[in-house]
Amino acid sequence: MSDLTALFDPDAIIKLEGIDELDRMRAVPNPFWNRARLEVTWGLPVMSGLVESPRIAVQPMRKATREELLLYHDPAYIETLELFGNTGTAFSARFGLDTDECPIFPGVDQYASYIVGATIDAMMSVADGKFEDAVSFFGGQHHATESQASGFCYYNDCVVAIKKYQEKYPGKKVLYLDTDAHHGDGTQSAFYDDPNVLTISIHELSMGFYPGTGRPEEIGIGDGKGYSVNIPLPPLTDDVEWWRAFEDLVVPIWLAYEPDFVFWEVGADAYMNDPLTDLMLTYDTYQRLSKTVRQLVHLGTRKLVMVGGGGYNSVAAAKIWTILLADIADIALPPTIPADWIRLCHKHGFQVKRGGWTSRPYRLPYDQYPKINRAVNESIRKVKELIFPTFGLDDLI
Numbered sequence: 001m002s003d004l005t006a007l008f009d010p011d012a013i014i015k016l017e018g019i020d021e022l023d024r025m026r027a028v029p030n031p032f033w034n035r036a037r038l039e040v041t042w043g044l045p046v047m048s049g050l051v052e053s054p055r056i057a058v059q060p061m062r063k064a065t066r067e068e069l070l071l072y073h074d075p076a077y078i079e080t081l082e083l084f085g086n087t088g089t090a091f092s093a094r095f096g097l098d099t100d101e102c103p104i105f106p107g108v109d110q111y112a113s114y115i116v117g118a119t120i121d122a123m124m125s126v127a128d129g130k131f132e133d134a135v136s137f138f139g140g141q142h143h144a145t146e147s148q149a150s151g152f153c154y155y156n157d158c159v160v161a162i163k164k165y166q167e168k169y170p171g172k173k174v175l176y177l178d179t180d181a182h183h184g185d186g187t188q189s190a191f192y193d194d195p196n197v198l199t200i201s202i203h204e205l206s207m208g209f210y211p212g213t214g215r216p217e218e219i220g221i222g223d224g225k226g227y228s229v230n231i232p233l234p235p236l237t238d239d240v241e242w243w244r245a246f247e248d249l250v251v252p253i254w255l256a257y258e259p260d261f262v263f264w265e266v267g268a269d270a271y272m273n274d275p276l277t278d279l280m281l282t283y284d285t286y287q288r289l290s291k292t293v294r295q296l297v298h299l300g301t302r303k304l305v306m307v308g309g310g311g312y313n314s315v316a317a318a319k320i321w322t323i324l325l326a327d328i329a330d331i332a333l334p335p336t337i338p339a340d341w342i343r344l345c346h347k348h349g350f351q352v353k354r355g356g357w358t359s360r361p362y363r364l365p366y367d368q369y370p371k372i373n374r375a376v377n378e379s380i381r382k383v384k385e386l387i388f389p390t391f392g393l394d395d396l397i
């Protein structure tokens with residue numbers, strides 16, 4: 001078995017031209033699908049020298065096959081995306097397509113398919129022992145369901161990859177950990193009755209916040225009851241409060257479940273300056289999270305895939321994913337952010353300060369603290385009450 005980290009090179013999607021058309025069509029760039037985000041997020045691991053490290057095995061992205069997409073997606077949806085992805089059709093709206101969040105643009109089906117192909121290869125190569133672990137920055141389309149595009153997501157690569165894994169390794173247990181600021185609703189719904197996929201989502205939940213689901217009471221159904229875990233947090237949740245929820249809930253559930261495979265949808269959008277969310281994490285918490293995830297993975301079967309997920313402050317997303325990649329692959333980052341990358345950010349109109357990889361500590365304003373603290377306590381209490389008995393953790397309630 002190789003001890004290398006597979007890293008999926010997005011060259012194939014960066015070369016597709018449809019994104020440029022989408023950029024031209026819109027006065028304001030689509031928050032997910034825009035060229036600046038693709039180039040800036042991928043530019044940082046390249047310019048930091050990570051991609052050339054002997055610890056990393058760079059892999060091309062490939063398109064998912066029809067057969068693979070059908071492991072989860074509705075054939076009518078796949079055909080609509082393939083045939084009318086460029087132009088739209090009267091049926092587009094029925095599948096959640098041709099909206100502000102999931103626009104149609106030339107080659108959209110190919111973009112979506114490459115993302116799925118890479119995530120499948122990431123998961124299967126780790127499962128088969130070809131690589132120690134695997135990272136795909138552009139995976140994590142966790143809002144898509146079998147016949148609906150939603151929240152910038154077309155095909156749900158997480159679900160398709162896990163289903164492919166289940167096909168080859170029936171009966172094995174997957175932990176799907178979703179630390180994206182948004183609820184992992186699409187993935188949760190795909191495995192809602194399946195105890196062999198434990199979904200844990202820790203996310204913001206507030207009035208009007210997308211997608212509006214992810215309450216602790218959503219615990220799964222049938223045999224899957226107790227295997228959907230939802231940890232909602234209020235806006236302005238900071239490092240300390242977020243970490244308390246993670247440590248009190250995720251760690252004991254994880255240890256009790258003993259997964260055979262860990263699929264981690266990171267989401268860089270819980271970062272404090274993300275334009276679409278209100279959580280207040282700093283780079284330091286992502287760093288700490290990565291170390292904890294790896295410790296937990298190493299206590300078990302050592303099989304980990306990480307996909308990037310959301311992140312709409314492109315500079316922050318680039319830094320977070322690069323920090324995590326360096327940690328997972330055991331590579332030292334250069335002491336300061338590379339000057340070439342700062343120039344690339346400036347070219348795309350992003351302001352970046354020179355400096356290192358950490359952020360200034362942030363703590364909640366004093367007057368907000370009791371309210372946030374109470375809401376986090378309430379989430380912790382509810383999740384313990386609803387979920388811990390499934391895992392024999394009654395004495396920790």
Ligand SMILES: [Zn+2]
Nearest residue numbers: 180181182310
């Ligand atoms: Zn998100």
